Amino acid sequence: MAVRTETYPVPWYEGRFARWLVTTDHKRIGILYLGTALFFFLVGGVLALLMRTQLIHANDQLFTRNTYNELFTMHGTTMIFLAIVPVWAGLANYFVPLMIGARDMAFPRLNALSYWLFVAGGIVLYSSWFASGGAPKAGWTSYVPLSVQIPGSGQDLWILSLHILSLSSLFGAINFMVTIHNMRTRGMTWTRIPLFVWAIEIYALLLILTLPTLSAGLTLMLLDRQVGTHFFDPAGGGNAILYQHVFWFFGHPEVYVMILPGFGIISEVIPVFARKPIFGYRAIALSTAAIGFLSMLVWAHHMFTVGLPTGLQIFFMVSSMAIAVPTGIKIFNWVATTWRGNIHFDTAMLYALGFLVVFTIGGLSGIFLAVFPFDWQAQDSYFVVAHLHYVLFGGSVFALIAGLFYWWPKMFGRMLDEQLGKISFILVFIGFNVTFQPQHLLGLLGMARRVYTYPNESLWNTYNLISTLGSYIMSVGLLLILINMLTYGRRGARAPNDPWLGDTLEWYTTSPPPPHNFEEVPYVTSARPLRDLRRQLREEARA
Amino acid sequence: MPRRFIIFAAATAGLVILVGAGFLSWIGTSRGLVPLRPASPGARDIQHLYVFIGAFASFIFLVVTVPLAAFLVRFRSGGRSREEEGPQIRGHSSTELAWTLGPVLILIAIATVTFILLPGINNAPAAQNGLDVTVVGRQFYWQYKYPNGVIAVDRMRAPVGRVVNLTIVAPVWDVNHSWWVPELGGKRDAIPGIVNHMWFKATRTGVFDGRCAELCGVFHALMLTEVEVMPAGQFDAWLARQAVAQRRGASSLGHDVFAGVCAKCHGDQGQGGYARPIANDALFNDPAATRQLLVNGTRQGTAVMPEVGRGWSSREMIAVLRYLHRNLAPKTGGTASGG
Numbered sequence: 001m002a003v004r005t006e007t008y009p010v011p012w013y014e015g016r017f018a019r020w021l022v023t024t025d026h027k028r029i030g031i032l033y034l035g036t037a038l039f040f041f042l043v044g045g046v047l048a049l050l051m052r053t054q055l056i057h058a059n060d061q062l063f064t065r066n067t068y069n070e071l072f073t074m075h076g077t078t079m080i081f082l083a084i085v086p087v088w089a090g091l092a093n094y095f096v097p098l099m100i101g102a103r104d105m106a107f108p109r110l111n112a113l114s115y116w117l118f119v120a121g122g123i124v125l126y127s128s129w130f131a132s133g134g135a136p137k138a139g140w141t142s143y144v145p146l147s148v149q150i151p152g153s154g155q156d157l158w159i160l161s162l163h164i165l166s167l168s169s170l171f172g173a174i175n176f177m178v179t180i181h182n183m184r185t186r187g188m189t190w191t192r193i194p195l196f197v198w199a200i201e202i203y204a205l206l207l208i209l210t211l212p213t214l215s216a217g218l219t220l221m222l223l224d225r226q227v228g229t230h231f232f233d234p235a236g237g238g239n240a241i242l243y244q245h246v247f248w249f250f251g252h253p254e255v256y257v258m259i260l261p262g263f264g265i266i267s268e269v270i271p272v273f274a275r276k277p278i279f280g281y282r283a284i285a286l287s288t289a290a291i292g293f294l295s296m297l298v299w300a301h302h303m304f305t306v307g308l309p310t311g312l313q314i315f316f317m318v319s320s321m322a323i324a325v326p327t328g329i330k331i332f333n334w335v336a337t338t339w340r341g342n343i344h345f346d347t348a349m350l351y352a353l354g355f356l357v358v359f360t361i362g363g364l365s366g367i368f369l370a371v372f373p374f375d376w377q378a379q380d381s382y383f384v385v386a387h388l389h390y391v392l393f394g395g396s397v398f399a400l401i402a403g404l405f406y407w408w409p410k411m412f413g414r415m416l417d418e419q420l421g422k423i424s425f426i427l428v429f430i431g432f433n434v435t436f437q438p439q440h441l442l443g444l445l446g447m448a449r450r451v452y453t454y455p456n457e458s459l460w461n462t463y464n465l466i467s468t469l470g471s472y473i474m475s476v477g478l479l480l481i482l483i484n485m486l487t488y489g490r491r492g493a494r495a496p497n498d499p500w501l502g503d504t505l506e507w508y509t510t511s512p513p514p515p516h517n518f519e520e521v522p523y524v525t526s527a528r529p530l531r532d533l534r535r536q537l538r539e540e541a542r543a
Numbered sequence: 544m545p546r547r548f549i550i551f552a553a554a555t556a557g558l559v560i561l562v563g564a565g566f567l568s569w570i571g572t573s574r575g576l577v578p579l580r581p582a583s584p585g586a587r588d589i590q591h592l593y594v595f596i597g598a599f600a601s602f603i604f605l606v607v608t609v610p611l612a613a614f615l616v617r618f619r620s621g622g623r624s625r626e627e628e629g630p631q632i633r634g635h636s637s638t639e640l641a642w643t644l645g646p647v648l649i650l651i652a653i654a655t656v657t658f659i660l661l662p663g664i665n666n667a668p669a670a671q672n673g674l675d676v677t678v679v680g681r682q683f684y685w686q687y688k689y690p691n692g693v694i695a696v697d698r699m700r701a702p703v704g705r706v707v708n709l710t711i712v713a714p715v716w717d718v719n720h721s722w723w724v725p726e727l728g729g730k731r732d733a734i735p736g737i738v739n740h741m742w743f744k745a746t747r748t749g750v751f752d753g754r755c756a757e758l759c760g761v762f763h764a765l766m767l768t769e770v771e772v773m774p775a776g777q778f779d780a781w782l783a784r785q786a787v788a789q790r791r792g793a794s795s796l797g798h799d800v801f802a803g804v805c806a807k808c809h810g811d812q813g814q815g816g817y818a819r820p821i822a823n824d825a826l827f828n829d830p831a832a833t834r835q836l837l838v839n840g841t842r843q844g845t846a847v848m849p850e851v852g853r854g855w856s857s858r859e860m861i862a863v864l865r866y867l868h869r870n871l872a873p874k875t876g877g878t879a880s881g882g
Contacts, residue, residue: 133845234736235715276629307739341629364600376729446725451764
């Protein structure tokens with residue numbers, strides 16, 4: 001007996017792959033962003049491991065000279081422009097509309113354009129490995145005159161790639177701001193939006209204010225390289241320090257672009273797993289805005305050794321120290337949130353708590369560096385390398401992993417495995433500290449950054465060996481997260497709509513949400529609409 | 544039971560004291576948190592600053608982590624359901640004020656101490672017998688110029704107990720470098736078109752290692768330097784001797800330049816390495832052509848030889864040309880013209 005099956009023609013754009021290529025749905029674009037950014041995170045991580053392996057003992061010959069310079073240039077550029085900034089765009093894409101009860105982003109097609117420009121930027125950057133002269137090798141900061149003098153096309157592709165990525169981020173940032181300003185659901189006032197959304201608001205604002213500066217600087221560099229202008233060339237009347245000012249006027253706010261969304265995630269995760277409201281909502285939201293503002297006044301603390309007048313150095317020391325105050329406010333508020341809570345140690349919470357410890361260390365080493373006479377010692381040394389990894393890995397990446405474990409059930413309708421998650425936390429936390437703590441001491445010993453070898457002395461060898469072993473431990477932990485996502489994340493236990501009993505609107509819809517997000521959105525009367533709903537239901541049941 | 548408790552408590556206390564004492568004694572050693580012994584007042588004051596900030600930083604770290612750890616233990620769920628909520632505490636204004644003002648006061652203290660120490664770090668003390676040295680950062684070597692015209696490459700000699708004023712520059716056609724000898728003080732960038740100043744006053748003799756701290760290209764990692772601090776009398780004698788020897792062309796300047804400038808890319812014996820072999824190159828029989836190459840550099844595709852010899856004094860150039868001719872020119876070539 002033959003079974004007749006009715007087949008309906010599926011239009012090509014709804015095909016299994018094609019629907020991802022043509023999508024304008026913020027959730028699909030969010031997942032595309034996340035997937036691509038995590039892929040680049042993996043690549044950038046492999047580059048870092050190659051460098052750590054080269055540095056395992058003095059005078060190793062694995063990757064030297066130009067190859068090593070290519071490795072750290074690509075590692076830095078990848079992690080900053082292709083991993084951390086876009087990974088926030090991914091999470092924000094997925095969750096900002098859900099958290100504010102919107103149907104989609106304000107400009108869905110512009111959103112798709114942002115994503116595809118990001119992919120194009122990544123391809124252009126990585127094509128430089130095949131360019132004449134190889135990949136760029138002037139560091140992610142690409143200081144002139146070196147970056148102007150360096151031959152080959154790698155540096156030009158680096159400039160082109162950053163131009164494309166800047167456009168991508170600009171379009172995304174405009175989209176986020178318009179969405180947050182105009183598409184909040186009824187009742188969601190500025191003091192009721194989730195703190196993650198607050199963070200994305202400032203993230204977007206900083207990108208809009210500072211990315212054009214980077215584009216200007218890169219354009220001048222390109223002209224100096226290809227057209228023979230002398231903007232940065234002192235031989236032709238230009239100024240080599242000008243580029244550093246322009247770059248860091250963008251570059252320091254960029255640091256906060258990379259950390260503020262992480263702060264936002266921590267502000268979401270800690271209260272939910274401590275079963276308490278966030279301590280000091282307004283203080284945290286205000287300090288986010290304050291950090292955003294101050295971040296544009298501190299750029300020259302990257303330039304304390306170029307010979308600025310003492311008065312300027314004092315100004316930039318004081319402004320840099322000032323950032324410690326709003327940052328401290330956040331940390332104290334997070335700690336206070338756990339007070340008298342009912343603390344559940346799920347993996348998301350473990351990473352958030354780990355963040356509190358390591359980010360505090362990163363913030364404190366930042367105070368050392370703000371004090372410019374000490375910075376004259378530590379600038380461009382491994383002390384700075386340790387500091388920036390404590391804030392960018394210990395800050396951004398710990399928060400990112402917390403966010404992934406927290407939101408994965410919502411995005412994919414599956415629970416990640418908790419046991420595997422906890423083992424990964426132990427490995428990452430220990431490995432991270434073992435990798436980067438000795439680097440502070442290497443910096444004090446006199447190890448400059450961006451060197452492929454160092455003096456063959458016992459302390460240098462010991463600290464470098466420890467650091468490299470730590471990076472291997474950390475890699476195993478990160479690999480476990482990847483395995484967790486690829487196995488349990490696809491076939492694990494089905495996730496309920498609200499597995500953590502969350503506070504915010506994304507937990508109101510199904511896991512994963514339908515294309516239109518919500519059947520209806522409740523009227524919002526506080527910063528914790530879901531908790532209000534649960535209470536309402538309980539009271540109705542009791543009545 | 545109480546006896547076992549006493550033993551347990553004593554053992555724990557002993558362990559804590561042992562670990563604590565070990566940690567504290569480790570902190571202050573060269574293998575601890577203060578790995579270098581400063582050899583100049585500036586470096587010493589910077590280290591004081593570091594220890595001072597470190598004390599505050601450790602304090603703040605404990606203020607954050609100790610309560611956090613206590614809360615995590617005390618308020619763990621311990622099997623309580625997620626439905627059970629903590630008290631609805633949304634904030635506390637005077638607490639917020641306290642942890643805003645507390646850090647402000649600490650930062651003011653750090654800034655104040657910085658301002659107190661700053662003049663001692665930044666300003667060279669006035670001294671009649673000070674020594675002026677110009678430090679030139681080049682791809683990929685350091686050139687030192689003394690007031691009497693003596694030139695040194697990569698190894699600087701300096702007298703103990705006397706103020707050494709450094710003028711740190713890079714030629715306009717070069718790239719950024721940064722001169723850093725940690726034991727003698729902070730670093731200062733050598734940037735084309737910019738003139739920077741720094742000073743040190745060595746408090747003990749010895750050889751102090753330094754390096755370029757700003758990425759300057761392929762051999763950034765090997766752009767090392769040494770500062771040999773010697774007794775003042777010995778230094779003066781060396782400087783006077785060197786001046787005569789360099790004027791006469793009888794110094795080791797040619798060899799020093801070869802080792803600092805040429806050998807990094809072309810090998811210690813000119814056998815080749817990063818760049819092509821130059822041993823037995825007939826070019827060295829032609830001083831004019833060699834000079835041209837050193838001054839202009841060369842560029843074939845993406846392979847570049849920097850203009851290493853541009854801006855050299857004729858004395859330095861002659862010393863190098865003579866050294867290259869004597870040591871690296873083919874031995875059989877009879878057309879040597881001397882240098």
